[in-house]
Amino acid sequence: MIKFGIIGTNWITQQYVDAAHATNEWKLVGVYSRTIEKAKSFGEKNGATKFYDQIEDLANDPEIDAVYIASPNSLHFQQAQQVLAADKAAVVEKPIVANPTEWEELYQTLEAHPKARLFEAARHxxxxxxxxxxxxxxxxxxxxxxxxxxxxxxxxxxxxxxxxxxxxxxxxxxxxxxxxxxxxxxxxxxxxxxxxxxxxxxxxxxxxxxxxxxxxxxxxxxxxxxxxxxxxxxxxxxxxxxxxxxxxxxxxxxxxxxxxxxxxxxxxxxxxxxxDDNPMIAEARDFARVINDPENEKNATDYQNWLEISRNVNKLLYNLRQNGKIYFTNEKEED
Missing domain, CATH: 3.30.360.10 (Dihydrodipicolinate Reductase; domain 2)
Structure with a gap:
């Protein structure tokens, strides 16, 4: 059973928690929110027993195996870095990060922490x-x-x-x-x-x-x-x-x-x-089999394929934004 925590308490987080529990492979343990009260409000109804208002406490909790991240897009990179650096699996809602530089930095963190796993929650x-x-x-x-x-x-x-x-x-x-x-x-x-x-x-x-x-x-x-x-x-x-x-x-x-x-x-x-009635069940099941048995040949191959597709999708989105002259705050325009 994968004991997981969540960052974010919106409707898509609830959908992922429901999907994860439906697979019988995941158990929600911890919830992060900006306030303990909000974390408890979401977590207690879903069976969680631990609540955090500091992401570091969630990431470093030895009882947590994986963290599902559904915060605003601009926060994904930093939060995923913290989870991976703690040797845990990070399931990050799409889009995983804003640009290829951030994506490659996450990959470097993966290489430095071989027990960690990174998944982009592109459910379809x-x-x-x-x-x-x-x-x-x-x-x-x-x-x-x-x-x-x-x-x-x-x-x-x-x-x-x-x-x-x-x-x-x-x-x-x-x-x-x-x-x-x-x-x-x-x-x-x-x-x-x-x-x-x-x-x-x-x-x-x-x-x-x-x-x-x-x-x-x-x-x-x-x-x-x-x-x-x-x-x-x-x-x-x-x-x-x-x-x-x-x-x-x-x-x-x-x-x-x-x-x-x-x-x-x-x-x-x-x-x-x-x-499925819940469209996130398939991804929750796939992520679970990789986390539970990462050395299995099919699981390892699928995982690397998902990473490569995620890298290319991130690059494609970035190239489209650059062409459309859409630049996020503090992001430099290209000539």
């Missing part, structure tokens, strides 16, 4: 329907491009419209549509097609400087992939991957609830399965 990468698409892409005679859409109105946008600056729309907290919903589409592109040769990001910026929505173009040697991303609009558009006369159609490039392969004759075949 671990789901069967994601892997079914990846398999079907490999069976296409020729890939001629894709259009991937994920646009979902954020409840925090109402606060923005009221004149506030929520974390998710703030450059101080590494926010914006690309850094949130865009991570799902970046994972799709990197895992299914590899790294593009050129990128462009046409961002619709808010008064905070963060992007509320945008369109990214990823240019590969023989095709382009378009990413439609938004946190201030809703979209019901399907996403598609184009073959020659065939295609793969998904209801949503992040949720992946329904996926069909349409052959050259127009025959539709459902290649998806009914997903």
């Amino acid at each position: 990468l671990h789901e069967p329907n994601f892997q079914a698409i990846q398999k079907q892409v490999g069976e296409l005679e020729l890939v001629q491009g894709a259009t991937l859409t994920y646009a979902k109105y954020s409840s925090r946008y109402d606060s923005y419209l009221a004149g506030n600056e929520p974390n998710i729309f703030s450059l101080k907290f590494a926010g914006g549509a690309l850094q949130d919903l865009g991570v799902y589409l970046a994972y799709d592109a990197v895992a299914w097609f590899g790294m593009p040769e050129e990128v462009a990001y046409f961002a619709q910026k808010l008064r905070t400087g963060a992007d509320g929505k945008g369109v990214a173009i990823l240019r590969y040697p023989e095709f382009d992939v378009t990413l439609n991303i938004g946190k201030n609009v809703n979209s019901e558009l399907a996403s598609e991957i184009y073959g020659v006369k065939d295609s793969i159609v998904m209801d949503n490039a992040a949720e992946l609830n329904q996926v069909e392969y349409i052959d050259a004759q127009g025959q539709r075949t459902v290649i998806s399965e009914t997903p």
Whole structure:
């Protein structure tokens, strides 16, 4: 049983705790929040017995094996560093860090602490329907491009419209549509097609400087992939991957609830399965098997593959931001 702690007490943390407990591989022990009262309020209802208002105390607690980090984006790097340096597993909500420099520093910490493990909680990468698409892409005679859409109105946008600056729309907290919903589409592109040769990001910026929505173009040697991303609009558009006369159609490039392969004759075949009610169960199960048996050949191979995809996704997101001239607070502009 993996005894874990959490940083962050929002809805996504609750979803991960529920998923982790559903696997019967994890047990919540500790909760960090800025106040002990808030940590207790979240933790006691979920079975936790330890509460912290200092991250160092959580990271260095010998009873804790792993820490799930769901704080604002700008805090991920420092908090993950503390967890890894304590020889623990860090499960970090996407996006794992803001830029490739931070990512490589985390990797150096991993190398210095071989017992530690680092996971980016990109949940859909671990789901069967994601892997079914990846398999079907490999069976296409020729890939001629894709259009991937994920646009979902954020409840925090109402606060923005009221004149506030929520974390998710703030450059101080590494926010914006690309850094949130865009991570799902970046994972799709990197895992299914590899790294593009050129990128462009046409961002619709808010008064905070963060992007509320945008369109990214990823240019590969023989095709382009378009990413439609938004946190201030809703979209019901399907996403598609184009073959020659065939295609793969998904209801949503992040949720992946329904996926069909349409052959050259127009025959539709459902290649998806009914997903878990909690979409984070698959990742919690995958992370658990690596933590519990890191020397197993398949587990070790999968872990290294996840790390490499995470590195490339981080690089892709950074390149798109640079092209779109979106710079986080204290981040230098490139010439």
